Amino acid sequence: MSLEQSYINLYQAKRESLRASSPEVMNTLRDEAIRMFANKGFPTRKVEDYRYIDVPQAFEGKDGYTMPLPTLPLNASKQGVISLNDEALLNRYYAKVADNEDAITALNTAFSHECICIHVGKHQQLDRPIELTDTFTSDEDQMEHKRILIVLEEGASARIMLRYAANNKMHIITTQVVEVFVGDNAYLEMYELEETHTSCTRFNQVYMQVGRYANVKHNNITLFNGLTRNTIKAFLKGEYSEVSLNGCVMANKSQVVDNNTLIRHEVPNCTSHELYKYVVDEQAVGAFAGKVYVAEGAQNTVSDEVNQNICASNDARMYTQPMLEIYADDVKCSHGSTVGKLDEIALFYMRQRGIPLAEARMLLMQAFVGQVVDEIPIAPLRDRLHIMIEQRLKGELDKCVGCARCK
Amino acid sequence: MLEIKNLHAKVDGKEILKGVDLTIHDGEIHALMGTNGAGKSTLSNVIVGNPKYEVTQGTITFNGKDLLAMSPEERSHEGVFMSFQMPVEIPGVSMTNFMRAAVNARREALGQELLKATDFLKLMHDTQKLVDIDKKLVSRSVNEGFSGGEKKRNEIFQMAMLQPTFCILDETDSGLDVDALRVVAEGFNRLRTEQTSALVITHYQRLLDYIRPDIIHVLLDGKIVKTAGAELAKEIEERGFDWIKE
Ligand SMILES: Nc1ncnc2c1ncn2[C@@H]1O[C@H](COP(=O)(O)OP(=O)(O)O)[C@@H](O)[C@H]1O
Ligand SMILES: [Mg+2]
Numbered sequence: 138m139s140l141e142q143s144y145i146n147l148y149q150a151k152r153e154s155l156r157a158s159s160p161e162v163m164n165t166l167r168d169e170a171i172r173m174f175a176n177k178g179f180p181t182r183k184v185e186d187y188r189y190i191d192v193p194q195a196f197e198g199k200d201g202y203t204m205p206l207p208t209l210p211l212n213a214s215k216q217g218v219i220s221l222n223d224e225a226l227l228n229r230y231y232a233k234v235a236d237n238e239d240a241i242t243a244l245n246t247a248f249s250h251e252c253i254c255i256h257v258g259k260h261q262q263l264d265r266p267i268e269l270t271d272t273f274t275s276d277e278d279q280m281e282h283k284r285i286l287i288v289l290e291e292g293a294s295a296r297i298m299l300r301y302a303a304n305n306k307m308h309i310i311t312t313q314v315v316e317v318f319v320g321d322n323a324y325l326e327m328y329e330l331e332e333t334h335t336s337c338t339r340f341n342q343v344y345m346q347v348g349r350y351a352n353v354k355h356n357n358i359t360l361f362n363g364l365t366r367n368t369i370k371a372f373l374k375g376e377y378s379e380v381s382l383n384g385c386v387m388a389n390k391s392q393v394v395d396n397n398t399l400i401r402h403e404v405p406n407c408t409s410h411e412l413y414k415y416v417v418d419e420q421a422v423g424a425f426a427g428k429v430y431v432a433e434g435a436q437n438t439v440s441d442e443v444n445q446n447i448c449a450s451n452d453a454r455m456y457t458q459p460m461l462e463i464y465a466d467d468v469k470c471s472h473g474s475t476v477g478k479l480d481e482i483a484l485f486y487m488r489q490r491g492i493p494l495a496e497a498r499m500l501l502m503q504a505f506v507g508q509v510v511d512e513i514p515i516a517p518l519r520d521r522l523h524i525m526i527e528q529r530l531k532g533e534l535d536k537c538v539g540c541a542r543c544k
Numbered sequence: 545m546l547e548i549k550n551l552h553a554k555v556d557g558k559e560i561l562k563g564v565d566l567t568i569h570d571g572e573i574h575a576l577m578g579t580n581g582a583g584k585s586t587l588s589n590v591i592v593g594n595p596k597y598e599v600t601q602g603t604i605t606f607n608g609k610d611l612l613a614m615s616p617e618e619r620s621h622e623g624v625f626m627s628f629q630m631p632v633e634i635p636g637v638s639m640t641n642f643m644r645a646a647v648n649a650r651r652e653a654l655g656q657e658l659l660k661a662t663d664f665l666k667l668m669h670d671t672q673k674l675v676d677i678d679k680k681l682v683s684r685s686v687n688e689g690f691s692g693g694e695k696k697r698n699e700i701f702q703m704a705m706l707q708p709t710f711c712i713l714d715e716t717d718s719g720l721d722v723d724a725l726r727v728v729a730e731g732f733n734r735l736r737t738e739q740t741s742a743l744v745i746t747h748y749q750r751l752l753d754y755i756r757p758d759i760i761h762v763l764l765d766g767k768i769v770k771t772a773g774a775e776l777a778k779e780i781e782e783r784g785f786d787w788i789k790e
Contacts, residue, residue: 487634504636
C-alpha cells in the first residue's frame with residue numbers, strides 16, 4: 138500500500154467522526170480535499186517548493202498515531218475576538234485563500250475538524266496583543282491537523298502571537314493551515330514562535346490576503362524544533378499596502394528548518410520587505426526559499442529581500458534561494474543572500490579579553506539573529522525574545538529526546 | 545615576568561619571526577620599534593595566542609608558566625592584555641554584554657565571585673570616568689562606527705576594566721591627534737602599578753614622551769637587532785633604521 142493510500146484509508150475511517158463534530162462549511166470541502174491529496178500525493182524532493190526536505194519520510198509510519206479530536210478549551214475571550222468555529226465567519230472566509238493544490242494543505246482540509254477564529258471587527262483596535270499558545274502535551278505519539286482563521290475587517294488593528302511549545306517528548310506530527318485576511322486600512326503584526334522539541338514535526342501553511350492601504354508584519358521565529366516547514370504566502374490584492382516577512386532561526390543537533398515564502402504583488406504601488414536570518418550549528422539543516430512575484434501591471438512595486446546565514450560548524454548545511462519573478466517594468470526590487478561563518482577575528486578579539494570560546498561564539502550568534510528581534514515593535518516582546526535567544530544558546534531551552542544533557 | 549626565547553613563528557606558511565629573545569621584568573616598560581612589516585604585530589599576536597599565527601620554535605614563559613600551552617582566554621586570565629593595532633567591530637554585541645562576559649570570565653577563572661549587575665554597572669561607570677571615554681560609546685555595540693581615535697580609547701577603557709599585569713600596546717598612538725594621544729597615554733599611566741609591565745610598539749617618540757620606556761628594542765626582519773636605553777628612540781626618529789641594519 139502506498140503511503141498516500143494509508144492516509145486515504147485513515148480518512149475513510151475517521152470521516153464520520155470528523156463530520157459529526159465539525160461546522161458545515163468544513164465538512165463540505167473534505168471529500169474534495171482528500172481527492173486533491175490523492176491526486177497530488179506527498180510532494181517529493183522533485184517538487185520545486187519541497188526540494189529541501191523529505192516530506193514522504195516525515196509522514197511515514199505516522200498514520201498509526203492517535204488522532205484525537207479534542208475540542209479546544211477555548212473560553213470566549215474578553216473582547217469577543219476569539220472563538221471556535223464561528224460559522225458566519227467560516228462561511229465567508231474558510232478555504233478562500235488556502236490552496237488545496239498543495240497536498241499538505243489538502244490533507245489538512247480533509248482532516249481538520251475545528252477552526253480557531255480570530256475576528257477583529259471594522260475599525261476595532263485591539264490595544265493588547267493576543268497570544269495563543271499551542272502546547273503539545275500528549276503522552277502518546279500523536280498526529281494533529283489544526284486550522285486557524287484570522288480576519289481583520291476594514292480599519293482594524295491587532296497584534297497576534299501564535300506560540301508553539303511542547304511539554305513532553307512524544308513524537309508529534311502536525312499540519313496547520315492559517316488563513317489571514319487583512320482588510321483595507323487594517324494593521325496586523327503577527328508573530329509565530331516555535332520552541333518545541335526534537336521529536337516534533339510541523340508543517341505550517343500560512344496564507345495571507347492583504348487589502349488596500351493595509352500593513353502586515355509577519356515575524357517567524359524558530360528557537361527550538363525537530364523538523365519544521367513553514368510555508369508563508371502573502372497575496373497583495375489592494376494598492377498601497379506594505380508587507381514584511383521577517384524571521385530568524387536557530388538550529389543545532391539534527392534539527393531541520395525549511396522556510397518557504399512567497400510575496401505576490403498583484404496590484405501596483407505596494408511595498409514588501411523580507412529579512413530572514415539563520416544560525417545553523419552542529420548537524421542542523423536550514424533552508425530558505427523566498428520568492429517575490431510581481432504580476433503584470435503591478436507598477437511601482439518596491440521590494441527588498443535579504444537572507445543572511447551563518448553555518449557555525451562544518452557539518453551544518455544551509456540552502457538559500459531568493460527569487461524574483463517580475464512581469465512589470467516600473468519596479469524597484471532587490472534581493473540577496475549570504476552564507477558565512479562566525480567572524481574569526483571577532484572571536485579572537487573576545488577571547489583576548491578573556492571570554493571563553495564557547496561564550497564568544499554565543500555572543501556572536503545572538504548578535505546575528507538579534508537584528509531580526511530588534512525590528513519587533515513591541516518592546517516587552519523584544520526583550521523577552523532576546524532573553525529567550527540567550528537561554529537557547531546557553532542550552533537552557535534544550536528539549537530533546539534521549540539526550541543526557543537535557544534530562 | 546615575560547621571557548621569550550628563540551621564538552620562530554609563521555603566518556600563512558611564511559616565516560615572520562626568526563628567533564626572537566626578549567625578557568621583560570616586573571614593572572618594566574619596553575618599547576619595540578621597527579620598520580613596517582618587520583613582525584612587531586606578529587610578535588604581539590603570538591604572545592596573546594592568536595590561532596592564525598603558528599609558533600614553530602622557541603618558548604614563552606609568563607610568571608614561570610608556559611604561555612604557549614594556554615588558550616587565548618587563559619592567557620588573558622593570567623593578566624596578558626593586548627591593545628589591538630586594529631580593534632575589531634562587533635555589531636550587535638553591546639559593550640556592556642561584552643565587558644560583563646570578559647570581567648566575569650576572568651573573575652571565575654581566578655576563583656572570585658561574579659560581579660552583581662549593579663556592581664558591574666558601577667565599575668563600568670567609574671572606569672568610563674577614569675579613562676575619560678564618552679558614555680555614549682560605552683552604550684553602543686563594540687567599536688561599531690567608532691572613529692579610529694575612539695577605538696583606541698576603547699582599548700584603554702577595556703584595559704582599565706580588566707586590570708592586566710602585562711600590556712601590549714600595538715601602535716595605540718597611530719592615528720591619534722596630540723590631545724587624544726595624551727588622553728590615552730595618561731589613561732595608561734594612571735592604570736599602571738609597580739608591577740605592571742608593558743611592551744609598547746610605536747613609530748614615534750611622542751608617545752614615549754608620555755609612557756617612558758626603560759628599554760628600547762629594534763625589530764627588523766623578524767629579529768631583535770638592537771637593544772638600548774630610552775635615548776635610542778630619538779636617534780631612530782632622526783636617522784631612521786638604515787644605520788642599524790649595517
Ligand atoms: N594575519 C596575517 N595574515 C597574513 N599575513 C600576515 C598577517 N599578519 C602579518 N602578516 C605578514 O607578516 C609580516 C609582518 O607583519 P606585522 O607583524 O604586521 O609587521 P609590523 O607590525 O611590524 O608592521 C608582513 O609581511 C605581513 O604581511
Ligand atoms: Mg603592526
